[in-house]
Amino acid sequence: MFAKVKTQGLIGLNTFDVTVEADLSSGLPRFDIVGLPDAAVKESRDRVRSSIKNCRFEFPVSRITVNIAPADIKKEGSFYDLPVLISILKASSQIKADIDSFSFIGELSLDGEIRGTAGILPMVIQARDSGLGAIFIPAENEREGSVVEGIDVFPASHISEILSHLSGEKLIEPAYRALDDEDVPVAEVDFSEVKGQKEAKRALEIAAAGGHNCLMIGPPGTGKSMLAKRLPTILPEMTIEEKIETTKIYSVAGELDKKTRLISRRPFRSPHHTVSAQGLTGGGTSPKPGEISLAHNGVLFLDEFPEFDRRAKESLRQPLEDNKVTITRASGTITYPSNIMAIAAMNPCPCGYMGHPSRQCTCSEGAMKRYKDKVSGPLLDRMDIHIEVQNVEYEQLSSKANEEPSAEIQKRVNKAREIQNERFKGTNISCNAKMTPKATRQYCVLTDEADSLLKQSFEALDLSPRAYDKILRIARTIADLEGSEKIELPHVAEAIQYRSLDRKYWR
Numbered sequence: 001m002f003a004k005v006k007t008q009g010l011i012g013l014n015t016f017d018v019t020v021e022a023d024l025s026s027g028l029p030r031f032d033i034v035g036l037p038d039a040a041v042k043e044s045r046d047r048v049r050s051s052i053k054n055c056r057f058e059f060p061v062s063r064i065t066v067n068i069a070p071a072d073i074k075k076e077g078s079f080y081d082l083p084v085l086i087s088i089l090k091a092s093s094q095i096k097a098d099i100d101s102f103s104f105i106g107e108l109s110l111d112g113e114i115r116g117t118a119g120i121l122p123m124v125i126q127a128r129d130s131g132l133g134a135i136f137i138p139a140e141n142e143r144e145g146s147v148v149e150g151i152d153v154f155p156a157s158h159i160s161e162i163l164s165h166l167s168g169e170k171l172i173e174p175a176y177r178a179l180d181d182e183d184v185p186v187a188e189v190d191f192s193e194v195k196g197q198k199e200a201k202r203a204l205e206i207a208a209a210g211g212h213n214c215l216m217i218g219p220p221g222t223g224k225s226m227l228a229k230r231l232p233t234i235l236p237e238m239t240i241e242e243k244i245e246t247t248k249i250y251s252v253a254g255e256l257d258k259k260t261r262l263i264s265r266r267p268f269r270s271p272h273h274t275v276s277a278q279g280l281t282g283g284g285t286s287p288k289p290g291e292i293s294l295a296h297n298g299v300l301f302l303d304e305f306p307e308f309d310r311r312a313k314e315s316l317r318q319p320l321e322d323n324k325v326t327i328t329r330a331s332g333t334i335t336y337p338s339n340i341m342a343i344a345a346m347n348p349c350p351c352g353y354m355g356h357p358s359r360q361c362t363c364s365e366g367a368m369k370r371y372k373d374k375v376s377g378p379l380l381d382r383m384d385i386h387i388e389v390q391n392v393e394y395e396q397l398s399s400k401a402n403e404e405p406s407a408e409i410q411k412r413v414n415k416a417r418e419i420q421n422e423r424f425k426g427t428n429i430s431c432n433a434k435m436t437p438k439a440t441r442q443y444c445v446l447t448d449e450a451d452s453l454l455k456q457s458f459e460a461l462d463l464s465p466r467a468y469d470k471i472l473r474i475a476r477t478i479a480d481l482e483g484s485e486k487i488e489l490p491h492v493a494e495a496i497q498y499r500s501l502d503r504k505y506w507r
Contacts, residue, residue, distance in 0.1 A: 001023070001024040001091045001093065002022070002024075002091055003022050003087050003088075003090035003091035004019055004020070004022075004087065004100075005020045005022075005083045005084075005087040006019060006020075006100075006102065006103045006127075006132065007019075007020055007079075007080065007083040007103055007105055008103060008105065008123035008126045009073065009075060010076075010077065010119045010123055010252065011073070011076075011286075011332065011334065012287065012327075012335070013249065013252055013334075013336060014334070015122045015123055015125070015126035016070075016073065016126070017126065018068060018080075019069045020066060020067075020068055020069075020083040020087045021066065021069060021087065022064065022084070022087035022088050022090070022091040023064070023065045023066075024062045024063070024064055024091050025063045025065070026062060027062070027063035028063065029061050030063050031049065032064070032065050033045060033066045033067075033068065034065065034066070034067050034068070034071065035069055035070075035075060036068075036071060036072070036073065036075055037068060037074075037075050037080075038077075040076065040077055040078045041068065041075050041078075041080050043078075044080055044081045044084050047078075047107075047108045047109070048085045050111075051108045051109070051110060051111070051112040051159060052085060052088070052089070054110060054111045054112060055111070057089065057094055058094065059088075060091075060092045064088065066084055066087060066088070068080060068084075076286050077118075077119075078107040078117065079106055079107055079117040079123075081106060081107050081108040082104045082106035082107070082114060082136070082159070083103075083104040083105070085108060085159065086104050086162075089163075095163065095166055095167075097168075099166065101132055101133040102132065102136065103127040103132050103135040104135070104136045105117065105123055105136070105137050105138075106136070106137060106138045106156075107138070108159070112159045112160060113158055114138045114139065114157055114158060114159060114162075115138055116139075116258065117138060117141065118252060118254035118256075119251055119252045120137055120138075120141040120144050120145050120251055121144050121145065121147065121148070121244075121247055121248050121256075122248045122251065122252065124137065124148045124151065124153060125248075128150045132151060133151065133152060134151065134152040134154060135151060135153055135154070136154045136155075136156055136172075137154070137156075138155065138157070139155040139156055139157040140157075140258050141155070142175045143258070143259065143260060143261040144247070144251060144256060144258075144261065146175035146261065147177065147244065147247070147262055149177070152174045153175040153177075154172040154175070155172070155175050156172060187232070187265070187406070189229055189230050189233060190405055190406045191403065191405060191406045191409060192402065192403045192404065192406070193226075193230075193403070194223060194227060194403060195392060195396050195403060196393070196397070197389065197390075197392065199387065199388075199390075200216065200227055200387055200389050201227070201404075201409075203385055203387040203498060204227060204234070204387075205234065205412065205481070206474065206478060207231070207341065208234045208235050208341075208413045209412070209413045209417065209480065209481055210416070210432035210433050210473065210474065210476070210477030210480070211341055211430065211431035211432065211433035211434060212341070212384035212470075212473070212474060213341060213343070213344075213382060213383050213385070213433070214341070214342075214344070214383065214386075214387065215344045215345075215385070215387070215501075216228070216343070216344070216345045216346070216387050216388075217346055217347070217388050217389065217501060218345075218347070218388060218389030218390060219347060219348065219352050219353055219355075219391060220347060220353075222389045222390065222391055222392065223389060223392065224345035224389050225301075225303055227389070228270075228301045228343045228345060229301070230406060231299050232265065232298060232299055233406035233410070234406050234410045234413050235266050235298075235299075235413065236410070236414050236417045237414075238263075238265070238266060238297060243262040243264060244262065245297060245337065246263045246267060246296055247262050247263045249289050249293055249294060249336065249337070250294065252288065252289060253288050253294060254288075255294070266297060266299065267294060267297065267298030267299070268295075268299045269294050269295040269298070269299070269301065270300075270301040270302075271291045271300075271302070273302075273304045273305075273307040275291065275312060276311075277314075279291060279312070280312050280316070281325050282336060283327060285329070287334045290325065290336075292316070292325055292336075292338045292340060293325055293336035293337065293338050295340045296336075296337050296338055296339055296340060297339055297340075298340065299343055300342050300343070301345070302342065302343070302344040302345070303345050304345070304347075305344040305345060305346040306346050306372070306374035310374070313374075313376070314376065314379065316379065316382070317378065317379060317382065319340065320340075320342060320382045321382070323337065323338055323339045323340075324336065324337055324338055325337075325338045339430065339434075342382075346375070349363045349368045349371060350371045356391065358391075381464055381470075384473070384498075385498040386498055386499060386500070387498065412481060415481075416477065416481045417431065419480045419483075420432055423443060424439075427439070432473045432474075432476050432480070433477075435473055437469060440469050440473060444472040444473065444475065444487060446472075446475075446492065447489065449488070450475070450487055450488055450491065450492040453496070454496070457496045461500065463499070467499055471492070471496060471499055472487075474495040474498055474499075475492045476491075478491040478494055
């Protein structure tokens with residue numbers, strides 16, 4: 001007796017169709033699983049056997065061979081338990097229904113309970129794209145799986161529910177799909193809470209409007225972390241495509257809250273400076289997304305930037321340029337998206353008080369040089385905007401005047417982003433910071449006065465070609481905030497000042 005059951009496989013964010021084939025033949029009782037299974041898949045034999053017996057079904061006393069095809073791709077994960085069980089029950093004629101258009105995903109407990117698993121969203125999308133009409137998933141993953149249109153998603157908490165549905169005794173209601181009633185979480189922080197720091201707020205507004213990376217330098221306690229944590233509150237709201245992309249990553253990483261249908265607020269990730277390079281980029285035997293990919297479509301904040309391990313810092317180079325992270329292991333190569341805004345913060349010296357108006361710096365020249373050398377030139381060059389966060393005076397801190405709230409800043413950011421969306425319509429460019437060199441030349445048109453100033457600055461500051469392009473893109477963003485079609489002298493002048501701090505501190 002023979003049966004086939006459809007399911008999906010997952011490698012990184014890449015999904016593929018899988019067919020679980022069960023063959024029952026005469027001979028000594030034995031249960032084998034083939035098709036390049038890993039340890040978790042091999043152990044499904046015991047979970048499936050116990051589930052069938054404890055749910056009062058008959059476990060076939062025969063030679064059982066289960067093949068998980070395609071056999072040339074390694075199968076990893078416990079979510080193959082359910083399709084293996086269904087294939088055995090189908091092959092032993094305990095399931096009579098036609099299941100050719102169904103897919104099954106889920107881990108089993110020994111008593112037949114179906115447990116939640118990571119990666120449900122991308123696998124449901126794969127089932128839909130393969131033309132299947134319905135998919136059975138764990139009830140714990142109901143909200144996550146329900147966002148996919150074009151396929152019936154049946155959540156089940158026990159295999160008895162699935163068998164009752166297939167027999168027609170008691171049908172499972174499809175998961176309720178309503179993205180419109182998904183509330184965007186209210187931000188707990190706001191820019192109105194930040195006193196003073198007018199220049200830093202302006203720089204972060206420009207960064208948000210153009211998607212630019214930013215480096216903040218200043219003494220301890222000046223509000224660098226406070227400013228960074230409020231940056232997501234002025235970023236544009238996520239599109240449905242961005243929500244699905246981000247939710248897929250969190251689903252694969254196993255970090256998606258079971259009560260969440262879609263991630264609706266831009267991620268803010270702030271790893272500790274002791275994080276390893278693998279923790280940032282992702283890794284493991286079966287590489288999972290790291291902090292860089294978990295910040296996709298959001299903000300990656302690196303506080304105490306020089307204190308990060310050098311390998312960890314340098315691992316940022318490729319993601320900041322290519323918007324993706326490629327991880328190569330013996331098992332293969334996996335690519336995760338990383339369209340991020342990197343915000344780094346650091347002190348001007350090891351003690352933190354170089355240039356402080358009232359406290360004296362105690363660092364030697366050698367100590368300061370070693371501290372600054374922890375941030376390499378190529379990495380510093382990839383930070384679009386460099387800003388100095390100064391100490392806040394008492395009058396500003398004690399002022400009763402209301403600071404501008406995030407909602408007002410976000411309106412200006414949204415207006416600038418709308419201009420960019422219209423400009424880059426039909427391309428893969430999402431914002432000014434992601435412009436290609438060709439697009440930079442096309443859209444960053446300078447007036448004669450602006451061009452003259454940029455030429456003088458390029459020669460005086462000894463800028464690199466990358467820094468030249470960064471200045472053009474920042475100036476384009478400033479012009480967009482002003483609603484100007486051309487980049488004028490004030491726009492270039494402001495953009496240049498955001499690229500001068502590296503000359504102050506590193507030369």
